[in-house]
Amino acid sequence: MSSVIDTIETLLVDLPTIRPHKLSMTTMACQTMVIVRMRHSDGIEGLGEGTTIGGLAYGPESPESIKRNIDTYLSPLLIGQPSSNLNVLRARMNRHARGNTIAKSALETALLDAQGKRLGLSIAELLGGACHTHLAVLWTLASGDTAKDIDEAFQRLDERRHCDFKLKIGANPVEQDVRHVSAIKKALGERASVRVDVNQAWDESAAVRGIQALQDAGIELIEQPIPAREHAGLIRLASRFNVPMLADEAVQDARDGLELAAGGFSGAFALKIAKSGGINGVLELAHVAQAAGIGLYGGTMLEGTIGTAASLHAWATLPEMAWGTEMFGPLLLKDDIVVESLNYHDFGVDLPTAPGLGINLDEAKLAHYSRQ
């Protein structure tokens, strides 16, 4: 008989960060991941991860709501169902539960991990095959201190770990942020590309002032300067400036992508499995972008190794990611809950090749960091 889904366990795992990570809406000292362990009747276990930033500071799902909504609403839709038919299971979750894209993403990852292990294929192979086995990864400078950020950037460059940097701004007045970014760009010169993420903190007139100054300072990309819902404003900013706009919170799924593209948006989309309800949803968005000539960027919710590996399998199947990726989440954490870490080197990371995600849990570490 073919396999069915037997049990789904969810764990809240708290891991400290290597330094405070300061964003416009919160400062993180710890990351909380929801780890999914999905066991199937053929003995296979699939792993998944649902992670967000700063409790409820970033979006409408918190780690606690992800766990609770999986346990109460989503798991009962899956338990007892055939393990292998992801299309049917995705449709079933979407029919019975609205939103909750991070929770759905964690479950879809666990289904794909199990199916890959079952068939002896990596997730990228299940999706048709990897176009890339080493993906570019930038580093986010967000200590909150200009001199510390410059030191950190030089360290990363010297280690050949990262040569592109994203600065998190928006918590301070525009002029102060512009001084901070310009000082870092000046110190790094041509050795590195510098981008900024405003995380929705500006209104459109502040954005016009800020972006003009950042463009003059040689910044390469401006991420989500204004609130997510202001699609028309983002389109106006994209056509006003030469420096490209990166839509992040504004573009959750293929529908948002279509609306922005149809409205004349040019620039790039940040893809995140968490925003789009999983790997299949995020690839749908990528295909809309490709059809519209919009560049791609592999985004993170600062996931740990499981969520990061899931994203890497998705990005690897795309022939081109014009802006690379920011899949550095595990490097921001002091410790890990997996046996073998991802291999970061030469300004990027290797795609895991073993079946499924290619990741194994370290049971002792998992028990140590799991919330009681």
Ligand code: MUC
């Ligand atoms: C975001 O909005 O892009 C990605 C990197 C980082 O430091 O924060 C995230 C979220």
Ligand code: MG
């Ligand atoms: Mg962003």
